[in-house]
Amino acid sequence: MSLDQPVNDSEIMETEIKVSARGVGVFYGEANALRDVDIDFRQHQVTSLIGPSGCGKSTFLRCLNRMNDTVDGCRVVGSIVLDGQNIYSKDVDPVELRARVGMVFQKPNPFPKSIYDNIGYGPRIHGMATNKTEMDEIVESSLKLAGLWDEVKDRLDEPGTGLSGGQQQRLCIARAIAVAPEVILMDEPCSALDPIATAKIEELIDELRQNYTIVIVTHSMQQAARVSQRTAFFHLGNLVEQGDTEQIFTNPVDDRTQSYITGRIG
Amino acid sequence: MTDAAALLASKRPDLSRARINRRYAAEKRFRLYGLIAIGAAMLMLAILLSTIVAKGYSAFLQTHIALDVTFDQSVIDPEGTRNPQTLARADYRGISREAVRDTFPEVTGRRDTRNLYKLFSTDLEFEVMRMVLADPALIGTTKRVWVKSAADIDMLSKGYINRDLPQADRRVNDQALGWYDKLDAEGRVSRLFNTTFFTTADSREPEQAGILGALVGSALTLLVTLVIVFPVGVSAAVYLEEFAPKNKWTDLIEVNINNLAAVPSIVFGLLGLAVFLNFFGLPRSAPLVGGLVLALMTLPTIIIAGRSALKAVPPSIREAALGVGASHMQTVTHHVLPLAMPGMLTGTIIGMAQALGETAPLLMIGMVAFIVDIPGSITDAATVLPVQIYLWADAPERAFVERTSAAILVLLAFLIAMNLAAILLRKKFERRW
Ligand SMILES: Nc1ncnc2c1ncn2[C@@H]1O[C@H](COP(=O)(O)OP(=O)(O)O)[C@@H](O)[C@H]1O
Ligand SMILES: [Mg+2]
Numbered sequence: 001m002s003l004d005q006p007v008n009d010s011e012i013m014e015t016e017i018k019v020s021a022r023g024v025g026v027f028y029g030e031a032n033a034l035r036d037v038d039i040d041f042r043q044h045q046v047t048s049l050i051g052p053s054g055c056g057k058s059t060f061l062r063c064l065n066r067m068n069d070t071v072d073g074c075r076v077v078g079s080i081v082l083d084g085q086n087i088y089s090k091d092v093d094p095v096e097l098r099a100r101v102g103m104v105f106q107k108p109n110p111f112p113k114s115i116y117d118n119i120g121y122g123p124r125i126h127g128m129a130t131n132k133t134e135m136d137e138i139v140e141s142s143l144k145l146a147g148l149w150d151e152v153k154d155r156l157d158e159p160g161t162g163l164s165g166g167q168q169q170r171l172c173i174a175r176a177i178a179v180a181p182e183v184i185l186m187d188e189p190c191s192a193l194d195p196i197a198t199a200k201i202e203e204l205i206d207e208l209r210q211n212y213t214i215v216i217v218t219h220s221m222q223q224a225a226r227v228s229q230r231t232a233f234f235h236l237g238n239l240v241e242q243g244d245t246e247q248i249f250t251n252p253v254d255d256r257t258q259s260y261i262t263g264r265i266g
Numbered sequence: 267m268t269d270a271a272a273l274l275a276s277k278r279p280d281l282s283r284a285r286i287n288r289r290y291a292a293e294k295r296f297r298l299y300g301l302i303a304i305g306a307a308m309l310m311l312a313i314l315l316s317t318i319v320a321k322g323y324s325a326f327l328q329t330h331i332a333l334d335v336t337f338d339q340s341v342i343d344p345e346g347t348r349n350p351q352t353l354a355r356a357d358y359r360g361i362s363r364e365a366v367r368d369t370f371p372e373v374t375g376r377r378d379t380r381n382l383y384k385l386f387s388t389d390l391e392f393e394v395m396r397m398v399l400a401d402p403a404l405i406g407t408t409k410r411v412w413v414k415s416a417a418d419i420d421m422l423s424k425g426y427i428n429r430d431l432p433q434a435d436r437r438v439n440d441q442a443l444g445w446y447d448k449l450d451a452e453g454r455v456s457r458l459f460n461t462t463f464f465t466t467a468d469s470r471e472p473e474q475a476g477i478l479g480a481l482v483g484s485a486l487t488l489l490v491t492l493v494i495v496f497p498v499g500v501s502a503a504v505y506l507e508e509f510a511p512k513n514k515w516t517d518l519i520e521v522n523i524n525n526l527a528a529v530p531s532i533v534f535g536l537l538g539l540a541v542f543l544n545f546f547g548l549p550r551s552a553p554l555v556g557g558l559v560l561a562l563m564t565l566p567t568i569i570i571a572g573r574s575a576l577k578a579v580p581p582s583i584r585e586a587a588l589g590v591g592a593s594h595m596q597t598v599t600h601h602v603l604p605l606a607m608p609g610m611l612t613g614t615i616i617g618m619a620q621a622l623g624e625t626a627p628l629l630m631i632g633m634v635a636f637i638v639d640i641p642g643s644i645t646d647a648a649t650v651l652p653v654q655i656y657l658w659a660d661a662p663e664r665a666f667v668e669r670t671s672a673a674i675l676v677l678l679a680f681l682i683a684m685n686l687a688a689i690l691l692r693k694k695f696e697r698r699w
Contacts, residue, residue: 070588072512099591109582111601121600122590172586179590 015042018213019064019183023078026059026068033059037078037239039232041183046205046214048224048245051234052260057217060234061185064215065101066094082183099126102176104186108168110160110175115152118160118171119143122179138178146174147204166197173204177212184208186216190223202227221261225249233257318678322671328460328473329423330412331386331449335365335394339406348402358391358398362413366390369454370445378441385445387414387473389462412458417472417665419446423455426664437664463672467640468654472665475658477676479640483553483633483648484622484680490557490644491621495564496614500603502565503572503610508598527566534563535630543631550632551647559627564617571613575606608692615688619681625652651677 019041026034034056041047049057059068066087068074079086087097099122110118119139122128129135139156143149148170152163160171169189176184186205190198205214205227218224224231225245232242233256241254252258339346342356366382367373373382387393393413398404414420418437421427423446433440449455467479510516538559542548548555579602587597628634633649634657641648649657651673658670 065589067585067588070584070594095591095593097591098589103585103589105582105585105589107582109580109586111583111586112605121587121592125590125592125596125600175586175590 015044017041018043018083019215020081021060021063021078022081024060024063024080025077026056026063027075027077028071029073032237034063034237039239039242041213041215042230043213044209044211045230046209046216046228047230047232048228049215049217049232049234050219050221050224050260051240053219055234056237057234058187060239061103061187061215061217064183064185065098065103067098067103069094099179100181101183101185102179102181104169104172104176104184104189106188107192108165108172110163110168110171112159112161114157115143115160115163115171116156118175119178122175126179128179142174142178143171145177145208146170147200147207148174164197166193166200169193169197169201170204173201173208177208181212183213183215186214188217188219191219198223221249233260235260318671318674322668322673322675324424325463325668325672326460327424327457328462329415329420330456330458331415331419332410332454332456333362333365333369333413334408334410335361336368336408337361337398337404337406342398342405343402348405350399353398353402354395356395356398358395362386362390362394369449373445381441382445384416385419385442385449387416388471389414389474412456414462414473415455417663418442420473421664422446423450423457424668463669467638468636468649468657469638470636472661472663472669475666475669477651477654477669477673479637480649480651480654480673481676481680482640483556483637484650486553486641486644486648487556487560487628487633487650488618488622490554491560491564492614492618494558494561495568495617498561499565499568499614499617500572500610502569503576504598504603506569507573507576508602509594523566523569527570530626531563531624532626532630534559535627537562538627539630549645549647551635551637551649552645553641553648553650554644555631556628556633556648556650557644559631560621560624563624563627564621567617567620568610568613571616572606572610575609575613576602578609579605604695607695611688611691611695615684619684622650622677622681622684623652625650625656628653651680 017040021037021039024034024037025032037060039047049061051057062068062071063076063080064087066076068076076088080088082097082101085092111121113121116139119142120129120135123135123138129138140149140153143152148167151167152158152171160168163171169192173184173189190201193201202223205216208214216224216228228245230242231245231248233240233248233252233254235256241248241252241257243253248257249261252261338361341361342358343349343352345352363383366386367379370382373379383390390413394411397411415423418427419442422438422443427436427438429436429443438446446455462474463476465478466474466476469475506516506519510519538555542555542558543550548558583601583605584597587601588594592600628650634653635647635649636657637647637649639646655670655673655677658666658673
């Protein structure tokens with residue numbers, strides 16, 4: 001599938017809602033970093049979160065896999081429902097949740113271990129393979145899905161940190177998909193990469209859409225336009241506008257969105 | 267806008283030769299200061315080491331005298347059973363003294379003969395016994411063997427005794443001097459490697475005094491310290507850094523740990539005396555108690571080093587692990603701790619090196635006692651290297667001066683070995699990239 005081809009509306013409407021956030025707000029101590037966010041993420045869709053720096057995109061993304069739980073003094077209000085269950089309810093274990101909602105970070109952060117162990121770590125701690133052969137299969141298919149297999153198949157026992165930046169980021173994506181998540185969160189996954197590596201990741205994101213629900217934070221509006229079907233614009237802790245990517249970029253409703261996509265704020 | 271531009275344009279950077287030269291000169295000066303500082307430090311170290319080596323190396327040699335010993339079968343083993351118990355009970359004093367008298371047939375009279383024996387170490391009869399026990403085939407033969415001289419003769423042989431002094435001011439009188447010169451002329455005096463120094467514990471007689479007792483004492487003490495301090499220190503650091511809530515109490519604990527690291531070591535000795543000896547009734551002078559006290563002393567250092575090593579692990583690694591669904595505990599044990607391990611090992615080694623050199627707290631718990639046996643377990647009475655150095659430095663005999671320096675050399679060697687082990691361990695852990 002070509003990237004610049006616009007996605008037709010019927011495809012967008014048909015897919016089911018995977019994650020649904022209602023009234024989500026985040027406080028860092030006293031500071032209210034995010035207010036009253038309502039948004040749905042649909043299956044087989046890529047949703048971009050855009051907005052100026054510090055508007056709360058990462059903060060919101062980190063609510064979706066409860067990564068904010070690990071930040072001292074961070075409090076989340078509202079509800080986020082994944083497959084009909086509120087992930088902030090008492091009977092949801094954040095550790096289990098993070099296996100279902102994978103995350104790729106801004107700076108590639110492979111473990112200082114071999115490529116094989118980078119991929120194998122998640123499946124190992126979740127008991128996904130009973131023997132070496134099964135583990136080999138998981139590692140191979142994860143790397144294949146992340147488009148990295150051909151580049152690293154002869155050096156699986158070399159350190160993951162020895163790869164190039166773009167390869168490291170694809171390794172991190174492979175690591176995330178190795179634990180068979182349903183949702184993948186990406187926080188500016190290309191901001192540390194050169195244009196060629198970026199193009200590869202974008203292509204990969206589009207392929208991954210077949211199997212996963214993807215939420216991506218990006219600073220680049222071109223990237224949002226290229227990879228996502230839905231886009232949400234954040235500003236100063238508020239979700240200002242959301243809609244089909246086409247519509248947001250060609251015909252935004254809110255003045256602030258208009259200003260941002262034309263480069264007047266940001 | 268244009269005013270600002272004009273203002274900036276009017277202020278050109280001063281790129282004159284003089285200014286640039288001044289800048290380079292400043293850098294050169296700074297480098298020079300650095301070189302001088304390092305040079306001074308190296309010089310001090312060289313002076314220190316060379317004086318210690320110059321004073322101490324002679325202790326690694328011991329003057330020996332050749333004696334023709336007749337290992338008489340009828341005296342040692344009349345029944346010819348070669349039973350070690352029989353062999354150990356024989357009259358070696360008689361055998362060895364006879365050999366001494368035979369060497370100087372011209373010396374007669376009780377007083378002179380007694381003085382003659384004083385050329386030799388009081389260990390003489392036991393030396394002969396050990397020879398027989400090690401090699402029973404000697405029995406029935408007459409053999410020339412090398413035995414230790416007395417410490418004063420050793421000093422004379424090493425040139426530490428001034429022959430020009432009047433006899434009354436000299437440790438070796440004219441008679442002994444004459445006997446020594448006769449032996450020397452016959453080629454019966456030789457300075458051999460001082461195995462005694464490395465195989466025995468302390469003794470009142472310098473020529474029988476060795477460092478092994480203190481070395482084993484130090485090793486046992488440090489072992490106790492390490493076994494306590496490493497797991498406790500690492501767990502405490504991990505708990506405080508990774509799991510403890512950040513509140514008033516943990517702040518208070520942190521302040522206390524930092525303060526404990528600065529408490530004079532003798533205070534820990536007093537604590538050990540009060541708690542381990544008086545309250546728990548543990549044995550005095552034992553490596554067990556010494557190790558416990560040193561563990562208390564080094565624990566703060568290790569916790570502080572451990573925490574900074576944990577802090578230095580990039581947060582991105584934690585996020586990566588949490589992101590694939592590792593629990594907090596798994597994140598710490600699988601990723602953070604291994605990455606912090608080299609730093610923790612460095613901290614531990616610094617703490618252990620500090621403990622190795624520590625004297626004051628051990629004095630408080632009785633490890634300063636005069637101990638002639640090599641400790642066999644952590645509850646035996648023992649002393650440690652720095653205390654042994656302190657004891658010998660205090661001893662009046664000339665022969666202990668060189669042993670003091672030699673003991674310092676052994677302590678330094680121990681230290682270097684420990685550091686080497688640390689470096690090797692760190693290398694091993696760091697090989698995980
Ligand atoms: N750990 C934190 N502690 C306190 N404030 C934070 C923390 N992380 C983010 N913030 C604040 O929350 C706001 C949103 O940050 P963030 O979500 O990182 O923005 P961005 O949209 O650039 O990703 C910012 O004002 C930031 O200063
Ligand atoms: Mg961000």
